[in-house]
Structures are given as structure tokens and as C-alpha cells.
Amino acid sequence: MSRPPYVSFAVRPKGRRAGSAEIVEAVMAEIEGGTLPAGSRLPPVRVLEQQLGISKNTVQVAYDELTARGVVETREREGVFVVGGASVRQPVPPLPVLRPLPALGPGTPRGKGTNLSAVFIDPDLLPQERLAECARSVLRAPGLATHYDPQGYPPLREAIAKRLQARAMDVDPDEVIITTGSQQALDIVARALEVRRIAVEDPVYAYARLLFENLGLALTPLRLDPFRGIDLDAWDRALAAARPGLLYAISSFQNPTGYSYASHELAGLLALAARHQFAILEDDWGSDMLSGSEYRPMLRVLGGKPVLYVNSFTKKVLPSLRIGYLVAERSLVPTLVAMKRLGTLGAAWLTEAILAEFLDRGHYDGHVEAMQRATDARYRACLAVLEETMPQGVRWTTPGGGPSLWLEVPRSVDLAAVSHELAREQVWIDTSVAAFSGEPHLHGVRLGYAYLSEDALRRGVTMLADAIRTRCPASRT
Amino acid sequence: MSRPPYVSFAVRPKGRRAGSAEIVEAVMAEIEGGTLPAGSRLPPVRVLEQQLGISKNTVQVAYDELTARGVVETREREGVFVVGGASVRQPVPPLPVLRPLPALGPGTPRGKGTNLSAVFIDPDLLPQERLAECARSVLRAPGLATHYDPQGYPPLREAIAKRLQARAMDVDPDEVIITTGSQQALDIVARALEVRRIAVEDPVYAYARLLFENLGLALTPLRLDPFRGIDLDAWDRALAAARPGLLYAISSFQNPTGYSYASHELAGLLALAARHQFAILEDDWGSDMLSGSEYRPMLRVLGGKPVLYVNSFTKKVLPSLRIGYLVAERSLVPTLVAMKRLGTLGAAWLTEAILAEFLDRGHYDGHVEAMQRATDARYRACLAVLEETMPQGVRWTTPGGGPSLWLEVPRSVDLAAVSHELAREQVWIDTSVAAFSGEPHLHGVRLGYAYLSEDALRRGVTMLADAIRTRCPASRT
Numbered sequence: 001m002s003r004p005p006y007v008s009f010a011v012r013p014k015g016r017r018a019g020s021a022e023i024v025e026a027v028m029a030e031i032e033g034g035t036l037p038a039g040s041r042l043p044p045v046r047v048l049e050q051q052l053g054i055s056k057n058t059v060q061v062a063y064d065e066l067t068a069r070g071v072v073e074t075r076e077r078e079g080v081f082v083v084g085g086a087s088v089r090q091p092v093p094p095l096p097v098l099r100p101l102p103a104l105g106p107g108t109p110r111g112k113g114t115n116l117s118a119v120f121i122d123p124d125l126l127p128q129e130r131l132a133e134c135a136r137s138v139l140r141a142p143g144l145a146t147h148y149d150p151q152g153y154p155p156l157r158e159a160i161a162k163r164l165q166a167r168a169m170d171v172d173p174d175e176v177i178i179t180t181g182s183q184q185a186l187d188i189v190a191r192a193l194e195v196r197r198i199a200v201e202d203p204v205y206a207y208a209r210l211l212f213e214n215l216g217l218a219l220t221p222l223r224l225d226p227f228r229g230i231d232l233d234a235w236d237r238a239l240a241a242a243r244p245g246l247l248y249a250i251s252s253f254q255n256p257t258g259y260s261y262a263s264h265e266l267a268g269l270l271a272l273a274a275r276h277q278f279a280i281l282e283d284d285w286g287s288d289m290l291s292g293s294e295y296r297p298m299l300r301v302l303g304g305k306p307v308l309y310v311n312s313f314t315k316k317v318l319p320s321l322r323i324g325y326l327v328a329e330r331s332l333v334p335t336l337v338a339m340k341r342l343g344t345l346g347a348a349w350l351t352e353a354i355l356a357e358f359l360d361r362g363h364y365d366g367h368v369e370a371m372q373r374a375t376d377a378r379y380r381a382c383l384a385v386l387e388e389t390m391p392q393g394v395r396w397t398t399p400g401g402g403p404s405l406w407l408e409v410p411r412s413v414d415l416a417a418v419s420h421e422l423a424r425e426q427v428w429i430d431t432s433v434a435a436f437s438g439e440p441h442l443h444g445v446r447l448g449y450a451y452l453s454e455d456a457l458r459r460g461v462t463m464l465a466d467a468i469r470t471r472c473p474a475s476r477t
Numbered sequence: 478m479s480r481p482p483y484v485s486f487a488v489r490p491k492g493r494r495a496g497s498a499e500i501v502e503a504v505m506a507e508i509e510g511g512t513l514p515a516g517s518r519l520p521p522v523r524v525l526e527q528q529l530g531i532s533k534n535t536v537q538v539a540y541d542e543l544t545a546r547g548v549v550e551t552r553e554r555e556g557v558f559v560v561g562g563a564s565v566r567q568p569v570p571p572l573p574v575l576r577p578l579p580a581l582g583p584g585t586p587r588g589k590g591t592n593l594s595a596v597f598i599d600p601d602l603l604p605q606e607r608l609a610e611c612a613r614s615v616l617r618a619p620g621l622a623t624h625y626d627p628q629g630y631p632p633l634r635e636a637i638a639k640r641l642q643a644r645a646m647d648v649d650p651d652e653v654i655i656t657t658g659s660q661q662a663l664d665i666v667a668r669a670l671e672v673r674r675i676a677v678e679d680p681v682y683a684y685a686r687l688l689f690e691n692l693g694l695a696l697t698p699l700r701l702d703p704f705r706g707i708d709l710d711a712w713d714r715a716l717a718a719a720r721p722g723l724l725y726a727i728s729s730f731q732n733p734t735g736y737s738y739a740s741h742e743l744a745g746l747l748a749l750a751a752r753h754q755f756a757i758l759e760d761d762w763g764s765d766m767l768s769g770s771e772y773r774p775m776l777r778v779l780g781g782k783p784v785l786y787v788n789s790f791t792k793k794v795l796p797s798l799r800i801g802y803l804v805a806e807r808s809l810v811p812t813l814v815a816m817k818r819l820g821t822l823g824a825a826w827l828t829e830a831i832l833a834e835f836l837d838r839g840h841y842d843g844h845v846e847a848m849q850r851a852t853d854a855r856y857r858a859c860l861a862v863l864e865e866t867m868p869q870g871v872r873w874t875t876p877g878g879g880p881s882l883w884l885e886v887p888r889s890v891d892l893a894a895v896s897h898e899l900a901r902e903q904v905w906i907d908t909s910v911a912a913f914s915g916e917p918h919l920h921g922v923r924l925g926y927a928y929l930s931e932d933a934l935r936r937g938v939t940m941l942a943d944a945i946r947t948r949c950p951a952s953r954t
Contacts, residue, residue, distance in 0.1 A: 039645025093750030168516025263512035273570030320826035349797035
């Protein structure tokens with residue numbers, strides 16, 4: 001590491017030129033005043049010589065005197081530094097007072113132990129080597145881009161629009177905004193909304209709820225029971241009363257319930273939006289996760305351009321790329337890009353270029369198909385071990401594939417105790433308490449099967465079943 | 478591109494098994510109900526055969542009938558799709574209503590023409606090839622990281638802490654939070670602040686002001702005149718009256734004035750903070766830009782750990798990397814990282830790893846020195862051409878090097894007209910109107926000399942001087 005910059009100090013000569021005594025005086029005054037703190041580097045002799053128009057010797061005499069007084073020291077090849085003991089502290093400003101830490105729920109550790117609630121995909125199923133190839137190819141092009149496009153790398157926006165068009169969406173690359181994961185897409189929309197009330201499923205993805213609350217939005221929770229589906233009449237009443245500006249809906253593999261909207265629920269939701277005049281933000285992160293038959297059309301396809309649409313490559317390609325996107329009707333794009341600029345100005349160009357290359361080479365579809373086959377197999381294995389091990393009274397949804405289902409446990413089972421017991425064995429579950437608005441109306445666990453090998457899943461689920469059984473009066477017989 | 482997922486529809490057989498008529502009926506009902514929109518792909522024959530437990534032939538008869546009715550068509554190697562004409566639109570939800578577009582000031586186009594107000598560094602001075610080498614080296618390691626650390630890549634945090642320690646800062650890697658440029662650091666702090674009032678210089682970096690306003694913070698403007706420095710008494714009165722929770726100070730090369738705080742102003746500010754109990758957020762983006770003698774100690778060094786400190790590699794290394802960082806006292810880190818997670822969860826791992834490699838190889842210091850030499854030369858060239866061309870009554874600051882100075886023009890000169898005239902010749906200036914709180918108390922231009930070659934700078938400044946002169950009564954003589 002080269003030398004730190006040197007700190008200037010003001011010498012005010014009494015005569016035409018400064019003498020060494022005046023230099024000593026100036027340095028002492030700044031040290032005592034605290035503006036030359038311990039560890040500061042003084043200007044090199046040649047610099048001061050030039051600045052003050054005096055001889056090298058005058059400066060050196062001053063520095064020798066300061067050294068003799070013990071307030072500075074010379075470090076070889078580094079320069080002259082103010083020594084610790086001599087410095088006077090400045091008045092200390094107070095610590096910033098921050099809002100209380102939001103309740104993010106228990107962190108689910110990765111990489112060690114068995115995380116039964118992860119909705120991530122097993123890293124072994126992710127296309128790391130192909131991405132590295134794409135990165136090397138991008139770097140072979142002459143020069144890295146200096147600047148970024150605040151809306152996102154244009155070839156990536158084109159590749160995304162092309163994919164969506166193939167899925168019946170009427171969309172142009174100009175209507176795509178690249179974001180740092182889908183989280184930033186939610187952030188942008190929430191910042192920009194004029195009506196500061198938003199309707200959300202209850203339970204809902206905890207980071208969305210906390211984000212909206214942190215930005216000062218009022219929430220209207222809409223109860224979602226993954227076993228019964230959506231009670232459209234109840235939603236109608238709640239929405240008529242609350243008049244939100246927007247409804248945020250995770251239409252496929254809703255987090256944390258794993259629920260996917262049925263066709264008539266999608267249509268019903270659009271009818272409610274038209275009746276009560278709220279906009280829709282569709283989070284479609286999950287639709288690529290399902291290999292086939294349970295797939296429903298996107299709200300953005302059914303309802304057209306007014307529907308805001310967010311999706312992400314994060315989980316499906318590589319979480320560490322952090323690339324998501326927002327699709328918005330053309331007239332909304334300038335404001336939404338401005339909101340992105342307020343948050344981060346832009347995002348890393350290189351990762352956007354790598355993903356564009358990955359899509360351009362046609363790797364994504366093959367990857368998704370292979371990933372779906374693997375997760376479908378894990379899904380079936382998960383159902384088998386649930387059938388085999390879970391005591392009576394425990395039930396679960398059957399989403400048909402994908403990353404996760406909802407496991408509902410009798411109210412009498414103390415899930416906090418189950419969680420605590422499993423954690424001692426390095427097995428983690430998330431009871432999603434932070435995902436509910438108020439008192440949870442479900443009593444269960446998000447069970448993810450895409451992250452774990454079949455062996456780890458079997459072992460973890462068996463331990464979970466045992467921990468539930470010992471607390472489950474109905475099945476002690 | 479492979480085939481899109483197919484959309485499921487519900488067949489309700491009247492007997493034990495569905496017949497082809499019931500399949501036709503189900504599809505027609507969903508098409509008419511709008512949940513099978515134009516462009517939707519129907520399940521392949523073999524899938525429906527399996528799902529419904531019927532013969533392949535029954536399905537094929539149904540699809541043939543739907544084809545004959547003109548509501549579906551078979552595309553070779555793609556599947557069976559719903560055709561446009563037959564689809565019924567769902568009720569259309571309203572467009573989201575967004576807040577008015579924030580006044581971001583005139584965009585300063587890059588890459589074409591001559592941008593006299595850019596505070597970016599000339600891309601020719603940036604270490605693109607060395608960064609590409611570091612990227613290739615990172616990619617040679619086996620496997621890309623799957624996940625990201627929400628606080629930032631640990632080796633990068635270590636390298637940053639090491640650099641800051643060498644500049645007399647008492648800091649640990651655990652106290653460094655990597656951000657998407659310095660903008661996200663401001664965003665994180667602004668989200669987290671308990672007292673929702675913040676003091677800012679006037680003028681101040683427009684994206685900071687707009688960010689704070691967008692997040693609902695009240696602002697206390699503190700007048701900054703780059704020719705006179707800071708009126709600490711006036712600041713004292715304003716701060717005593719307003720009682721902000723935090724003061725945001727750009728201590729080196731303040732944007733847009735190019736002003737750097739003098740040592741006694743830094744000390745005075747800390748005294749005010751202690752007296753009125755506001756916290757300090759120091760934005761130190763500029764201190765690496767100055768080759769030497771004008772460098773002052775950081776507020777974070779003088780005031781110690783309570784001072785929040787933000788800096789960025791964006792402009793100095795490569796804007797498209799988008800890497801900045803926030804230094805915060807240990808007890809504040811969990812909340813600030815949680816705020817980052819609310820905004821973007823994390824950032825791209827790969828670019829963080831590339832920058833860590835770049836720092837680890839010791840490239841940064843050599844790069845900064847070369848960049849400083851080049852920008853210092855451009856600074857001197859800029860002063861020379863200003864002396865040579867500017868009419869009487871125009872004055873400018875002399876920051877001693879770095880990226881930009883402030884050029885102040887007589888009030889009688891219509892700067893909007895100057896700007897308009899120059900824009901016709903592809904020469905761009907920014908009068909920083911969006912940077913002021915209320916009526917601008919300065920009347921001038923941020924003049925950047927680090928972005929342009931000396932030739933381009935000379936040509937642009939000469940044109941600016943001409944445009945001012947024709948509007949400047951005092952110098953028509």
C-alpha cells in the first residue's frame with residue numbers, strides 16, 4: 001500500500017517568509033486544536049519548501065524540532081506522522097439514533113446444517129460453469145463499459161422482452177427496468193406510489209411487508225389460506241373498505257404459503273381491481289419453477305399493460321448475480337427509473353452483460369427444464385417422506401412441483417419449541433411469523449424441497465416429524 | 478428459445494372419464510371467460526391423456542375440433558396455441574398512480590458532445606484493463622459464489638478497512654457495509670434515521686436532496702458559498718433552531734460547488750454537532766481526487782466512530798461497477814444492513830470480488846496517483862483557459878486540483894439562454910438549479926475538468942466564455 005495523502009496545515013508567516021519556528025507553531029496549534037489527529041501524515045519537506053517558498057533546511061529544522069518534542073515521528077519510506085499521545089480529541093458528535101431494527105424473523109443460516117424452509121435452489125443445480133463462460137466471453141470484448149444505463153443494459157432488456165413475448169405478453173424492451181433483484185423492483189414501486197396504501201396477501205413475503213412499512217405505506221392484509229384458496233368475497237369487502245392504491249400479489253408459489261392462484265382467482269382479482277380502481281403489482285418469481293400442468297397465465301397477460309409485473313433471475317440462475325426486473329406501461333417508466341436512481345442510481349453493468357450473454361446463447365430454457373425435472377423429483381420424494389413420517393393432524397399442500405409447500409401443524413404443537421429443538425441438531429425451520437399481519441391465522445412451516453438433496457430432506461423431515469409427534473397429543477396413541 | 482409453459486384448464490367430466498366434447502367445452506369456457514388468453518399454449522396431447530386418464534385419440538379429436546372452430550392453432554415443434562381473435566379480454570385494472578416525476582435537472586448526456594459539468598473521470602484514465610484482468614482471475618477460481626453477504630463481500634470489507642486504517646481511521650471490517658454506489662449508502666441511512674429531519678449544504682448534491690425528500694425527511698438547508706467558505710455562526714443559529722437528527726456533509730469537493738472544508742470548519746462542525754446533538758454523515762467521495770496539499774483529515778478521523786462515513790469507488794475506478802461503502806459504529810450495523818436488505822437484499826457478488834482483487838493486488842494506489850497527475854494537469858489547463866477567455870465579472874474557485882470548480886457568472890447573464898445556446902453545439906453545462914433549496918443564491922456552473930481532454934476542455938470553455946460575454950454588459954467594451 002502506498003503512502004496516505006498528507007494533511008495540509010496553515011502557516012501564517014509574520015514576515016515575508018515563514019521561519020522554522022512559525023512552522024513548529026502552526027503544527028503545534030493544529031495538533032492542540034485537534035485538526036491534525038494522531039496518524040496524520042505531514043506534507044513532505046519538498047512540498048512545504050515549494051508551497052512556502054523557503055529553503056529545504058528551514059522545513060527540516062522545524063520537523064526535527066517537532067520530532068524532538070515527541071509530537072511527530074518519521075516512518076521510513078512513508079513520511080512524517082503525528083504521534084498518538086500528542087493529539088487532542090475534537091468534540092465528539094452523538095451517535096445517530098436509528099429506528100428500531102425491523103423484526104426480520106429468524107435468520108436461516110445457509111451452507112451448514114439442514115434448512116428445511118429454504119426457497120433457494122440447490123447450488124448444484126445452478127449453471128455456474130455456463131455463467132463463468134459467459135463472463136469470460138463478455139470480458140474478451142475490448143474494454144469494459146465505463147457507464148451504466150440507469151434503466152438497465154439494453155441487450156438484457158431486449159432478451160427479457162423476447163422471453164416474455166414468447167409467453168404471450170405484449171411488452172417492449174423500453175418497458176423493462178432491470179433491478180437489483182426483485183426486492184429493488186418492489187422498492188421502486190413503493191417509493192413512487194401516490195396513494196400510500198397497499199393491499200398484500202396475509203401472510204406475505206416478510207421483506208415486502210417490512211419494506212412497505214418502512215416506506216410509510218399503510219397495509220391492507222388479505223387473508224390467504226393455501227388449503228382453501230382465495231375468498232374473493234372477503235377480499236372484495238376488504239378492498240372496498242380500504243381503497244388501496246395497489247395490490248401486491250405473488251401469483252405463483254406465493255411466499256411463504258407456496259400457493260398458486262387458480263385461473264378463476266386471477267380473473268376475479270382483475271374484476272376487483274377494475275371495480276375498486278386499484279392497480280396491480282404481480283410478483284411472478286415462481287412461474288418458472290413449475291414444470292407444467294399447474295401453470296396459469298400471468299396477470300400481466302390477462303390484464304394487459306396496466307399491470308405492473310416483477311420477476312427475477314436471482315434464485316433461478318444465481319442468487320449472487322442479484323438481477324430482477326420490473327415491467328411497466330411506457331408512461332410510468334420515467335418516474336420508476338427516477339426512483340431507481342434515488343435508491344442506487346444504477347446497477348453493476350458487468351453482471352447484466354453476463355446474464356444477457358447467458359440468455360442470448362439460449363442457455364436459460366435448457367437450464368430451467370433441467371432444474372424443473374430435478375425439483376419435481378425432490379417434490380415427489382418430499383411428499384413420500386411426509387406421508388411416511390408425519391403424525392395424524394398434520395397436513396400439507398400439494399403444489400405439483402416447484403420449490404416449497406405449506407405444512408400445517410395442529411395448534412396444540414408448540415412450533416417455537418420444535419424450532420428450538422431442531423436448531424440444536426442444525427436443522428432449521430421458518431414458521432414465518434414475520435410474514436403475517438398481526439396474529440398468524442396459519443400454524444405451520446414453509447417446507448422447501450428444492451434446496452436440499454433427497455437424503456438431507458428425508459433426514460430433516462423425519463426429525464421434524466418426530467419433534468412434532470412428541471408434542472402432538474392426537475398421535476401419541 | 479424453447480417452448481413456453483402450457484396453461485392448465487379445468488375439465489369436469491360428467492361421467493367417469495372426460496370425453497372430447499367436455500374438453501372442447503372446458504377450453505371454450507376458459508377462452509370465453511378470458512383465462513386462456515390469446516397466445517396461451519395448451520397442454521400437449523400426451524400430458525392431457527395422462528392427466529385425465531383417457532386415450533390420446535380423445536384428446537386429439539378435441540384439439541381438432543378446437544382447430545376447426547378457429548380458436549386454436551398448431552405451431553410446428555411449439556405446440557397448440559390459443560388464437561388471437563377468439564380471446565375475451567379480462568376487466569382491465571387501472572394504471573398505478575405515481576408521484577410526480579422528481580425534478581432531476583437536465584440530464585447531462587455522456588459520450589457525445591462536450592459535457593463541461595461532468596464530475597466523472599475521463600474513461601481513458603480508468604483502469605479498465607487491470608479490472609478485466611482481476612475479473613478473469615476471479616473467474617479462474619473454481620465456481621462462482623452462489624450467495625452474497627448482505628453486508629458485502631468480506632475480503633472487500635477487509636481491504637477497505639485496511640486502506641482507511643492507513644489514513645488514521647480507527648475502523649474494523651465489521652464496521653464497513655458495501656453499497657451500490659454511495660447513493661445506496663445515503664438511502665440506507667435516510668431510511669433508518671429516527672429523527673426525520675436532516676441538515677444539508679445548500680446547494681447540495683441533487684440526488685441526495687431528492688432522495689431525502691422522497692423518503693419524507695424534512696430538510697434544513699445550510700448556505701455554502703464556495704468563495705467565502707462556511708459561516709459557522711449562521712449554521713449554529715440554523716441548527717439550534719431546526720434540531721435535525723443528522724447533518725449530511727460532503728467534506729471534499731462538495732457537489733456541486735467543488736468546495737472542500739477547511740480544517741477549522743471541520744473542527745467547528747464537530748463542535749456544533751456536540752452542542753446541538755446532531756449526528757454527522759460525512760461523504761468523502763472527493764478526497765482521493767486531490768493529489769496532495771489541500772487534503773484535510775476526515776471528519777470520521779477527527780470525530781471518531783460516531784461519525785457515519787460514506788465513500789465510493791464508482792467514479793474513481795469504474796462507474797459501471799457501482800461499488801460504494803458506508804462505515805458505521807458497530808452497534809448501528811445490524812439496523813443499517815437490515816435497511817440495505819429492505820432496498821436490494823444485497824449486491825452483485827462478482828463485482829465486489831473483482832474490486833477486492835484489484836485492491837489486494839495493490840493497483841488502487843498507483844491508479845489514483847496516475848489519475849491525480851492527469852487531473853491536476855487538466856486543472857491547470859482549465860485555469861489557464863479561464864484566465865484567457867472569461868470576461869470581467871466572471872470568477873471561479875481554485876480547489877487546487879481534483880474534478881471540478883465553481884464558475885460564478887454575473888446575475889445579469891441569463892444562464893438558461895447560455896445553456897440553450899451551447900446545447901445546440903452539443904456543449905452541455907449544468908447550472909445545478911436542482912441542487913439548491915429554494916431560490917439559488919449562486920448563479921453559475923459546475924465546471925468539471927477531469928472528464929474532458931485538454932483540447933475538448935479548451936474548446937468548450939471558450940464557447941462558454943463567448944456565450945457569457947455576449948450577455949454580459951460589463952464586458953462588451
